[in-house]
Amino acid sequence: MSSHARASATLAGLALAVLVAGCADPVADRVSLVSATQPPASPPQPSATLLPPRPSHMTSLGPVRHPFPLATSLTEPMATGAPLPTTGRPRFFVSARTPLVHFPGNSKTGAFTPVPPAVHDAETGAFIANIPLPPGISSSWQLVAAARDNRTFAIAGWTEPKNPEIRFFLVRLGEDGRPGKPVAVTQADPDDLRVVYDLALSADGTRLAYATPLIGGGAKISVLDVATGRRRDWKTMTHPMLSSLSWAPDGRSLAYVLGHRAIASLDLARLAADPDGTTYQIIKNATGATPIESLAHTPDGSALIYASGHTIERVPVTGGPVQVLARPELPHNASLSLRFNVDGTGEHLLYVHEWRAYQVGLADGVVTSVPITVDERPGEGDSPRAAW
Numbered sequence: 001m002s003s004h005a006r007a008s009a010t011l012a013g014l015a016l017a018v019l020v021a022g023c024a025d026p027v028a029d030r031v032s033l034v035s036a037t038q039p040p041a042s043p044p045q046p047s048a049t050l051l052p053p054r055p056s057h058m059t060s061l062g063p064v065r066h067p068f069p070l071a072t073s074l075t076e077p078m079a080t081g082a083p084l085p086t087t088g089r090p091r092f093f094v095s096a097r098t099p100l101v102h103f104p105g106n107s108k109t110g111a112f113t114p115v116p117p118a119v120h121d122a123e124t125g126a127f128i129a130n131i132p133l134p135p136g137i138s139s140s141w142q143l144v145a146a147a148r149d150n151r152t153f154a155i156a157g158w159t160e161p162k163n164p165e166i167r168f169f170l171v172r173l174g175e176d177g178r179p180g181k182p183v184a185v186t187q188a189d190p191d192d193l194r195v196v197y198d199l200a201l202s203a204d205g206t207r208l209a210y211a212t213p214l215i216g217g218g219a220k221i222s223v224l225d226v227a228t229g230r231r232r233d234w235k236t237m238t239h240p241m242l243s244s245l246s247w248a249p250d251g252r253s254l255a256y257v258l259g260h261r262a263i264a265s266l267d268l269a270r271l272a273a274d275p276d277g278t279t280y281q282i283i284k285n286a287t288g289a290t291p292i293e294s295l296a297h298t299p300d301g302s303a304l305i306y307a308s309g310h311t312i313e314r315v316p317v318t319g320g321p322v323q324v325l326a327r328p329e330l331p332h333n334a335s336l337s338l339r340f341n342v343d344g345t346g347e348h349l350l351y352v353h354e355w356r357a358y359q360v361g362l363a364d365g366v367v368t369s370v371p372i373t374v375d376e377r378p379g380e381g382d383s384p385r386a387a388w
Helices: 003-021 268-273
Strands: 092-096 100-102 111-113 118-121 127-130 139-146 152-158 166-172 198-201 207-213 219-225 231-236 242-247 253-258 262-267 280-285 292-297 303-308 311-316 323-326 340-342 348-353 356-361 367-371 385-387
Touching (some): 092 139, 092 152, 139 198, 139 385, 152 198, 219 242, 219 253, 231 268, 253 292, 262 268, 262 292, 348 385
Parallel strands (some): 198 242
Antiparallel strands (some): 092 118, 092 385, 100 111, 118 127, 139 152, 152 166, 198 207, 207 219, 219 231, 242 253, 253 262, 262 280, 292 303, 311 323, 340 348, 348 356, 356 367
């Protein structure tokens, strides 16, 4: 078996273990559905961001429990500041990938090579600069989120292989695309960050939302104040995977995907007032076996753009008729789902496949692509993820 295949098999095994551990008794969930039926069941398709295992702190004679209580130190999870201004068509995008893994000789132990996130010219894909990493972070990780201004980015970083964790930091680009000094987001409450499904930056740049599994069953969404590190958590015990987070432009709600099977919305005003009684609203269920991936609010907050398989669609946040925006043709070896990012204008969509950045005009459906170039180990490892 090749080194790349062994690395992929290792991550796939970790994903399966996480999802099996996440199964829980639905009766235990305090969260109710609003204005819709339960999303149809189907085997989840793992897309988690995973770290190499470390010695477990979960060993006990009783039931397995998540090691940390839900955080409540952030009293105001909404992000209602003035939105960062849009700047027209994106000029830059940021790519992030996981550390490279190789297996020396016949070793079964992987050796990790750190790689930095990078800034690229949106028109050509050309490399502009590596993004510096804050102290304590040795490599980028495969999660990046952008604010509406195409200058402010939240990035996930990886600590080190022996005791790995995912940490978050912010960076702002200058008008020439050169990154400024990274700002680490230091959490005030402990959290288990070895598996992170997704992250999203609010329109005003003050809140970072991320989704993780709960050890022992279920999953949670966390809202983090990037300035104070205070956090507010919300959990569901009926779904082991929450992904594709998107902030409403007014910062009062979060949309997300339940296990690739339904689009839902979480009311953050109610989360602040009554965490235990907070409910979510199902906006749209998946059609047949076609997975749902990625979400982005339209600039006015009235609708959500998402991918149903490889078809890009739009649905009102109140539910209702679906509008098809584009049907990009992906290669036969592409994933069954499409992970994308939409810019602040709501007019340009970006996705990555095999070291090419594909750009879709949502007004006309035209697809163009450019190669993604980096200066450190180009083309090695899995394709990066990107945001603009």
